[in-house]
Amino acid sequence: MTIPRRALLALTCAAAALLPVAAVAQTTDWPTKPITMVVPYPPGGVNDLVARAVADRMSQSLGKPVIIANRAGAATTVASNFAAKAAPDGYTIYAAGTSLVINPTLQGNVQYDTKRDFRPVSLMSVTxxxxxxxxxxxxxxxxxxxxxxxxxxxxxxxxxxxxxxxxxxxxxxxxxxxxxxxxxxxxxxxxxxxxxxxxxxxxxxxxxxxxxxxxxxxxxxxxxxxSSNKRSPAFPDLPTIEEAGGPKGFNVIFWQAMVVPAATPQPIVDRIYAATRKAVEDPELQKQFGRQGVELRGSTPEELQQLFDREEKTWGTLIREKGIKAE
Incomplete structure (x- = not known):
C-alpha cells in the first residue's frame, strides 16, 4: 500500500516533534544504568582512594552504581583524551587532576582542549x-x-x-x-x-x-x-612557604575535580554536581582524608572554571619560560 505524500509528511513531522520529548524524558530519567568515573591514576594511590570514596557516596545519592575505571598512562593524558571524547550523556564522568590544565602546554600533542571539550562540575579535593x-x-x-x-x-x-x-x-x-x-x-x-x-x-x-x-x-x-597558602590541620605547626619567609602568595596544591564532556545536558550536570558536593561534604569522609593531609572540598562550576584559568596561566607561563619539555 502506498502512503499518500501528504500523510507521509504528517507522520514525519509528528515523529520529529516527538524527538525533543524523548530527549527530555531520557534526561529526566537519568541515571538508568551504572555510571563510569574515569580516574587517570593507577589503583591504590591517594587520588584513586579519594575518587573511590566519592564514587561510593555518589552511588548512594544517584541510586545507580558509580564504577571506577582506572586509565593511567602518559601523565594522565590517556584518561583525559578518553573522557573528552566520551558520549555527553552523563554516563562517563571524569575525576581529573591538575595535569588536565598542565598537559596541553607541557605535552603539546593532547587530543583535547580544556575549555572546549570539558564542562567543570565541582572541585573534589585539594592536597x-x-x-x-x-x-x-x-x-x-x-x-x-x-x-x-x-x-x-x-x-x-x-x-x-x-x-x-x-x-x-x-x-x-x-x-x-x-x-x-x-x-x-x-x-x-x-x-x-x-x-x-x-x-x-x-x-x-x-x-x-x-x-x-x-x-x-x-x-x-x-x-x-x-606549599599551600594556609596551614594544614594535619600539620598545624608547619608554616606555609610565605610564613617561612618565602615568596608572597606562594600556593601550590594538587587538586582533583569532577568534569564531564562539554555537551552534557544541564539537568544531568546539576544532578552530578549535587551528588559530588554531597559526597565531599560528608563529615566522615572529610575526617578520614583530613588525617592524611587531603582536604575534601567542593566548589561551584564557575569557581572551578576560575581555578582552571588561573592554573593554566600560571603553569603554562612557567613551562614556556623555563622551556620545560615532557619526557
Whole structure:
C-alpha cells in the first residue's frame, strides 16, 4: 500500500516533534544504568582512594552504581583524551587532576582542549605538598635552605614525581621566586622519589602529605614548610612557604575535580554536581582524608572554571619560560 505524500509528511513531522520529548524524558530519567568515573591514576594511590570514596557516596545519592575505571598512562593524558571524547550523556564522568590544565602546554600533542571539550562540575579535593629535606642537610628552615642553595648552586638535587608533575611545578616556582639553582631529578612516582630523599640521593622534594608522613614520622626526612597558602590541620605547626619567609602568595596544591564532556545536558550536570558536593561534604569522609593531609572540598562550576584559568596561566607561563619539555 502506498502512503499518500501528504500523510507521509504528517507522520514525519509528528515523529520529529516527538524527538525533543524523548530527549527530555531520557534526561529526566537519568541515571538508568551504572555510571563510569574515569580516574587517570593507577589503583591504590591517594587520588584513586579519594575518587573511590566519592564514587561510593555518589552511588548512594544517584541510586545507580558509580564504577571506577582506572586509565593511567602518559601523565594522565590517556584518561583525559578518553573522557573528552566520551558520549555527553552523563554516563562517563571524569575525576581529573591538575595535569588536565598542565598537559596541553607541557605535552603539546593532547587530543583535547580544556575549555572546549570539558564542562567543570565541582572541585573534589585539594592536597598541599610538604617541602622536606634529608636530615644531613645543614638547614633548619626555608631561609637556611635558600641561603645554602645560593652558596651551592647546581649542587643540590630536588626530586619530583616526574616532569610536569605538580610537585615539579612547585619546585620550579620556588627556584624562580627565590633565585636559586637546584638540579631537578624526576622519578616515576612520588613514593620512589621520597625514598631517594630519605636515602640521601636527593636532598629535598615537595611530597604529597600522605607520602611525606611516614618519612617524617620515621625521622628519615625533616619538614621545612607546606606549599599551600594556609596551614594544614594535619600539620598545624608547619608554616606555609610565605610564613617561612618565602615568596608572597606562594600556593601550590594538587587538586582533583569532577568534569564531564562539554555537551552534557544541564539537568544531568546539576544532578552530578549535587551528588559530588554531597559526597565531599560528608563529615566522615572529610575526617578520614583530613588525617592524611587531603582536604575534601567542593566548589561551584564557575569557581572551578576560575581555578582552571588561573592554573593554566600560571603553569603554562612557567613551562614556556623555563622551556620545560615532557619526557
Amino acid at each position: 598541599p605538598f610538604i617541602l622536606h629535606v634529608h636530615p644531613a642537610l645543614p638547614v633548619a628552615d626555608l631561609a637556611g635552605l635558600v641561603a645554602h642553595a645560593r652558596a651551592n648552586p647546581d649542587k643540590l638535587n630536588i626530586a619530583s614525581s616526574g616532569i610536569g608533575a605538580t610537585n615539579h611545578m612547585a619546585a620550579e616556582l620556588l627556584k624562580e621566586a627565590a633565585q636559586i639553582r637546584l638540579v631537578h631529578v624526576p622519578y616515576k612516582g612520588g613514593a620512589q622519589a621520597g625514598q631517594d630523599v630519605a636515602a640521601g640521593n636527593a636532598q629535598m622534594m615537595f611530597s604529597a602529605a600522605i607520602e611525606a608522613m611516614p618519612l617524617l614520622d620515621g625521622k628519615l626526612t625533616r619538614a621545612i614548610a607546606i
